[in-house]
Amino acid sequence: MSTTRVSTNETVLLAEGLSKSFGDLRALDDVSLDLKAGQVRGFIGANGAGKTTTMRIVMGVLASDGGSISFHRRPITPDDRRRVGYMPEERGLYPKMKIADQVAFFGELAGMGRSDAKAATAELLEQLDLSHRAKDSVQDLSLGNQQRVQLAVCLVADPEVLILDEPFSGLDPIAVDVMSKALLDRAARGVTVLFSSHQLDLVERLCDSVTIISGGRVIADGTVPDLKAREEAPLRVRVEDAPDLTGELQGVAREVSNDGKDYLLKGADDRAVLSLVQQSGHLTHFAYDQPSIADIFREAIKPVAPEPARPAGEHDETGR
Numbered sequence: 001m002s003t004t005r006v007s008t009n010e011t012v013l014l015a016e017g018l019s020k021s022f023g024d025l026r027a028l029d030d031v032s033l034d035l036k037a038g039q040v041r042g043f044i045g046a047n048g049a050g051k052t053t054t055m056r057i058v059m060g061v062l063a064s065d066g067g068s069i070s071f072h073r074r075p076i077t078p079d080d081r082r083r084v085g086y087m088p089e090e091r092g093l094y095p096k097m098k099i100a101d102q103v104a105f106f107g108e109l110a111g112m113g114r115s116d117a118k119a120a121t122a123e124l125l126e127q128l129d130l131s132h133r134a135k136d137s138v139q140d141l142s143l144g145n146q147q148r149v150q151l152a153v154c155l156v157a158d159p160e161v162l163i164l165d166e167p168f169s170g171l172d173p174i175a176v177d178v179m180s181k182a183l184l185d186r187a188a189r190g191v192t193v194l195f196s197s198h199q200l201d202l203v204e205r206l207c208d209s210v211t212i213i214s215g216g217r218v219i220a221d222g223t224v225p226d227l228k229a230r231e232e233a234p235l236r237v238r239v240e241d242a243p244d245l246t247g248e249l250q251g252v253a254r255e256v257s258n259d260g261k262d263y264l265l266k267g268a269d270d271r272a273v274l275s276l277v278q279q280s281g282h283l284t285h286f287a288y289d290q291p292s293i294a295d296i297f298r299e300a301i302k303p304v305a306p307e308p309a310r311p312a313g314e315h316d317e318t319g320r
């Protein structure tokens with residue numbers, strides 16, 4: 001996989017304060033995305049959080065109720081959007097058209113000359129391991145291979161930005177690797193990548209930045225190192241030959257392995273835990289883990305506990 005990144009601080013595409021309602025449902029509320037050159041940003045959130053709606057608005061296929069989108073610091077135009085490769089949630093390929101013809105056709109639609117589009121298509125099909133299927137129609141391909149074609153369609157006109165709605169869903173591990181490499185190669189050349197995914201291990205592997213959306217609002221946003229630095233590191237403990245300690249570790253155990261030997265703890269008093277496990281069995285692992293993107297996500301979407309009710313007659317400093 002590619003290593004050198006040219007991620008810079010230069011904002012390429014900026015969405016600010018997007019809002020959108022469908023009837024009474026407020027699908028987006030003040031959503032902003034700052035996409036920088038060469039950045040690979042994961043866009044994560046539960047089902048219905050607002051990822052697809054945001055991407056559709058950025059691509060101009062859905063109108064927002066409020067907010068703005070700029071490209072290189074000026075309002076985005078239809079021509080600018082031709083510089084953005086978009087993989088929509090509802091994949092949009094012509095089922096009967098041959099793969100090579102289709103990719104080249106999309107290149108021409110994006111403004112390329114025919115011979116350039118054909119040359120770029122041949123190169124991409126090679127990169128995405130699809131050359132041997134070039135003359136097949138899309139409908140004869142497996143879903144995973146159709147998705148590779150969809151990526152080729154996004155990449156053919158050499159876009160500056162990629163907006164990909166769940167590009168990895170349904171792919172086998174080999175296809176995931178092929179697609180990951182294609183995206184990281186582009187990012188290394190300065191292309192900005194935003195993709196949504198529920199596969200947080202992939203987001204962890206590929207992204208340098210993450211935006212977390214919940215209920216139409218951005219609830220966390222930043223570079224992966226910054227987000228990790230803000231998160232409390234979980235304590236991983238492995239203890240052999242011990243009784244089940246779940247009861248003793250109630251409230252702090254976030255994960256327990258099926259065999260009851262591995263515990264992932266949050267908010268624990270490490271000295272108390274150390275003393276408990278040493279008395280209970282043979283301690284073989286006791287160390288703080290790096291928080292993962294999955295930890296950051298779970299923590300971010302956790303509902304905030306309501307403040308305990310104040311006993312009657314008690315007032316705070318403001319007298320309320």
Ligand SMILES: Nc1ncnc2c1ncn2[C@@H]1O[C@H](COP(=O)(O)OP(=O)(O)OP(=O)(O)O)[C@@H](O)[C@H]1O
Nearest residue numbers: 022025027045046047048049050051052053054089
């Ligand atoms: N055209 C529409 N009409 C009515 N409601 C819609 C429409 N499009 C989206 N919604 C609603 O807006 C909210 C956000 O949907 P959106 O598809 O953006 O979520 P998402 O984060 O992409 O979800 P998923 O992970 O399931 O793809 C959801 O409650 C959805 O039902």
